[in-house]
Structure formats: structure tokens, C-alpha cells
Amino acid sequence: MKTAAFLLVAMLFHGGVQAQEFPENCEDVPGADRLTVETCTxxxxxxxxxxMESAYRQLHASLPQAEAAALEAGQRDWQVYQQSYCRLFVQISGAENPAWAMTWGEIAQAGCEADQIEGRTAQLKALHNIVELRTRQGEAIIEDTSR
Known part of the structure; x- marks a missing residue:
């Protein structure tokens, strides 16, 4: 939620920085006017x-067919959750200020999505680590029984 929370604070300030490339963390962008924040986000x-796509492809390629199908279904479910959660986040954030929702809501939505995707990427990498561990353990068992 770092990006989404920063966006809420940044929306209070309107500076004039017009950079082409931004730091990895949008919180490090000074003078966050709307265009700057939108581009960075x-x-x-x-x-x-x-x-996330890279982590997903790597995990998917390492799974047996049944587990790969379960991953695909889980990813679709996660995408529905992500969109629903971020819509709720924007709705709650701008409930008292319709002008905010019209001007900054899209940026807050993108920031929320980025935060959710970052978390999902970590989950996919953790699952891939489990698959690698399972593979190594299986190889060790096979090697041990062949002696």
C-alpha cells in the first residue's frame, strides 16, 4: 500500500517537476503534481x-499440468479480487470528495493495483521456491533409493 498511500498524500501538494524518467519508488518524486504522479504511477x-508476469510464467512452467491449471484458475480469481479491492479503495478514499475521484481516482487506482501486484509477485515467487524445494527433495529421495 506504499504507492497508494503516497498518492493520497501527494494529491495534497501540487509542485512543478516535469521529468521523463522516475525513480522506482514514486514516493521519491519531489513536487508531485498530477501529471508527474500519474506518469510515475x-x-x-x-x-x-x-x-508479476515473469514470476507467473516461471512458476507455470515448473508445474505439472494439474497444478498449472489450478494456478491459472487462482490467477483469474486473484485478478477479480485485485480489481474489486482497488475499486473499493478508490471509492472509500474519494467518498467525501467527488472532484478528487474525478481527478485523482485513476491515479489512486493504478497505485493500488501496483501495490497489489507487488504482493502477488511475492506470492508467486514463494510458490516457485516451494516447487524448487519439492523438486530437489524428490531428486534426493530418488538418488538415495538408487544406492
Whole structure:
């Protein structure tokens, strides 16, 4: 929630920085005007999405067919949850200020999505670590029984 929380604070300040490339953490962008925050947040969302897709592909490739199918179903369910949660986050954040929702709501949505994707990427990597451990243990058992 770092990115989404920062966006709520950044929306209170309107500076004038117009950079092309932004740091990995949008909290490090000084003078966060709307365009700057929007661009930084979109870049962060793209980076998080690429990292998640990479982790997903790596995990998917390491699974037997039945587990890969379960991963696919789980990923679809997670995507529904992510969208629902982030819509709720934006709705609650801007409930008292419709103008905020119209101007900053999309940025808050993207920030929320980036945070959720970062968490999902960590989950996918943890699952991949379990698969690797399971594979190594299986290889050790086979090697041990062949002696």
C-alpha cells in the first residue's frame, strides 16, 4: 500500500517537476503534481506487471499440468479480487470528495493495483521456491533409493 498511500498524500501538494524518467519508488518524486504522479504511477504499475508476469510464467512452467491449471484458475480469481479491492479503495478514499475521484481516482487506482501486484509477485515467487524445494527433495529421495 506504499504507492497508494503516497498518492493520497501527494494529491495534497501540487509542485512543478516535469521529468521523463522516475525513480522506482514514486514516493521519491519531489513536487508531485498530477501529471508527474500519474506518469510515475503508470511506470510503476508497468514494472510491477512485468515482474508479476515473469514470476507467473516461471512458476507455470515448473508445474505439472494439474497444478498449472489450478494456478491459472487462482490467477483469474486473484485478478477479480485485485480489481474489486482497488475499486473499493478508490471509492472509500474519494467518498467525501467527488472532484478528487474525478481527478485523482485513476491515479489512486493504478497505485493500488501496483501495490497489489507487488504482493502477488511475492506470492508467486514463494510458490516457485516451494516447487524448487519439492523438486530437489524428490531428486534426493530418488538418488538415495538408487544406492
Amino acid at each position: 503508470r511506470q510503476a504499475l508497468d514494472r510491477q506487471h512485468q515482474a
